[in-house]
Amino acid sequence: MFELLRIVVRGVAAATLACVGAMLLATLVPVAFGWxxxxxxxxxxxxxxxxGDLVVSAPVAPERVRPGQVVVVEDPARPGTLLVHRVVRRNADGTLTTKGDANSTEDLPAVSATGVRGLARLRVPKMGLPALWxxxxxxxxxxxxxxxxxxxGRLARTTGTRPRHAAERGGGHRTSGVRATRVATQRTRPAPR
Structure with a gap:
């Protein structure tokens, strides 16, 4: 029973680390391609x-942005910061009106076409929590x-095997297979007369 529990814990630990690794790759690989x-x-x-979610965005030409898409833009109300919001409409002057899904009002002022930094393509849940914290x-x-x-990492690495005691190994001395064979061969030779 204890051995089964050890295998399950090791598997869960390895699976969790694999998920975290996959999420990390999902954020780093696109960045290598200019996202x-x-x-x-x-x-x-x-x-x-x-x-705390991480949003990965692809470069996009401002004229290709359509209403309903989530974009990363320079926040016109707070210069030097970025905003991840949904495009509500394209205005006649070429600007974009954006709004957060949870917000009751649209963002003011409208975003200029040069303020578009990217089109949201991937959301990695919770991956940015450490940065937020x-x-x-x-x-x-x-x-x-x-x-x-x-x-x-330590749980995933454990092999689940216990070291054997010296008595279980056949004494306190460790020998290689080659040396043990020589010793056995020497013992089988008849003594000289």
């Missing part, structure tokens, strides 16, 4: 995109997540 990623900091796009000054959850990953 970008942003950690969502607010709940303005709930329920589909939550704080650090931004909020919450180091304890970051340390906890790091410790959990280390513990999972």
């Amino acid at each position: 970008d990623s942003q950690v969502v900091l607010t709940g303005s796009m709930r329920p589909r995109i939550a704080p 650090l931004r909020e000054g919450r180091t304890l959850p970051v340390l906890g997540a790091f410790a959990a990953l280390i513990a999972l």
Whole structure:
């Protein structure tokens, strides 16, 4: 029973690490091809995109952006910051009106075409939580997540075998197969007369 529990724990730990690794790859591989990623900091796009989610966006020509698409844009209300919101409409002057799904009002002012940074293509849930926690000054959850990953790594690595005692190995001395064969051969020779 204990051995079965050990196998299950090891499997769950390995599967969890594999999922985290796959999520990390899903965020890093697109970046290698010129895409970008942003950690969502607010709940303005709930329920589909939550704080701590990572949004991976592909470069897009502003004229190709259509209403209904989620875009990454420079926030016209707060220069120097980015905004992940949905396009509500394309205006006659070429600007885009955006809005967070959870917000009751549209974003003001409208986003200029040059402010479009990318088209959201992938959401990786919870992958940006450590960055969000650090931004909020919450180091304890970051340390906890790091410790959990280390513990999972150790659990996944354990082989589940116990070292054998010297009595189970046939004495306290370890011999290689070759040496044991020589010793056996020497013992079978008749003594000289």
